[in-house]
Amino acid sequence: MKKKRKKNKETLLTKVLNGISVILLACLMLWGLQVYCASGNNLTFAQISDAHYSSAKTNTSYRLLAESGELLQDAINQVNETPNVNFVMFTGDMINTPYQKELMSFISYANQLKYPWYAVLGNHDICIGGYLSKTLYINILNSHNKNFCFSKPYYAFTPQKGYRAISLDAVIDDRITANGQIDKEQLKWLDKELSKHKKDVVLIFVHMPPVEPLHSSRHQLLNSDEVLKIINKYKNPIGVFSGHYHTTKITQVGNVLHVSTPSLVSYPNAFRIVRINNQRNKVIFDIYFKETRYKDVQTRAKMMAFGSGTYYGAEKDRSGTYIIEKK
Numbered sequence: 001m002k003k004k005r006k007k008n009k010e011t012l013l014t015k016v017l018n019g020i021s022v023i024l025l026a027c028l029m030l031w032g033l034q035v036y037c038a039s040g041n042n043l044t045f046a047q048i049s050d051a052h053y054s055s056a057k058t059n060t061s062y063r064l065l066a067e068s069g070e071l072l073q074d075a076i077n078q079v080n081e082t083p084n085v086n087f088v089m090f091t092g093d094m095i096n097t098p099y100q101k102e103l104m105s106f107i108s109y110a111n112q113l114k115y116p117w118y119a120v121l122g123n124h125d126i127c128i129g130g131y132l133s134k135t136l137y138i139n140i141l142n143s144h145n146k147n148f149c150f151s152k153p154y155y156a157f158t159p160q161k162g163y164r165a166i167s168l169d170a171v172i173d174d175r176i177t178a179n180g181q182i183d184k185e186q187l188k189w190l191d192k193e194l195s196k197h198k199k200d201v202v203l204i205f206v207h208m209p210p211v212e213p214l215h216s217s218r219h220q221l222l223n224s225d226e227v228l229k230i231i232n233k234y235k236n237p238i239g240v241f242s243g244h245y246h247t248t249k250i251t252q253v254g255n256v257l258h259v260s261t262p263s264l265v266s267y268p269n270a271f272r273i274v275r276i277n278n279q280r281n282k283v284i285f286d287i288y289f290k291e292t293r294y295k296d297v298q299t300r301a302k303m304m305a306f307g308s309g310t311y312y313g314a315e316k317d318r319s320g321t322y323i324i325e326k327k
Helices: 002-040 065-080 100-110 134-146 182-195 224-231 295-304 306-310
Strands: 042-048 085-091 118-119 155-157 163-167 201-204 238-242 249-253 257-261 270-278 284-289 322-325
Touching: 042 065, 042 201, 065 100, 065 270, 085 163, 085 238, 100 134, 118 270, 163 182, 182 224, 201 284, 238 270, 249 322
Parallel strands: 042 085, 085 118, 163 201, 201 238, 238 257
Antiparallel strands: 042 270, 155 163, 249 257, 270 284, 284 322
């Protein structure tokens, strides 16, 4: 009788231990699934702006055009050394003068990237009334960039589930000006894109920023109020990434993060890496300021820049973590 009771006790203990093991295993599997899902919602991209690539051999202004190729190569090398980048976006003024040969040289550099790369037009990229028009520029990118498959200078794509990238064309091509404007047709298209992706993290790329990092009447997006009216209608996390002002600035307005990135070819000779963690109730933007490694060039660029501190920006404008709560 005692042996039977002992056996029953052993059987009960075994069942309890087995039950605990099952619960622990289930918890571990759930934790692993959460980690997997969280990692699957991460996205990383590089933003390079105002490379102003040129075949010039001498420098005649604050833009160190003679070193533009070296600086571009260094930025590309740094991006290639960065793990798990989803894509690279050039936010305008890829070339300094609108010649096809300059564009082809720039593309030969950009094609060294091991990640997909895209571009939005800047005012230096096209020739007003000349050969290198918007249409030709886009056709050349289509022909020489395997990941670029768009027929218009404004376009959108999904780099990963839960994200939507929107590239805008703000370049005025009927007169010579550094101001920008987004036409009515494109504004309607932008509104439609945003309405279709209310639950996604939206990344907007444009050369001329809708929120100025510093005031310049000669560089403004002339209808920024119309653009912001559309963007501000939507409450999902939105990041707007621009260049043009060669200035380092980050401004958060509610659910919209406005990021102005400096020029590669003038002080501070830098670009950005952006890592995004898309969580259930919030989105975390980790923004990293990446300076090129040619410190002698950067020193000369600083000496040639009037108000270099403005271009370099405050510490919070260079690198930082920005959180947007989901509503």
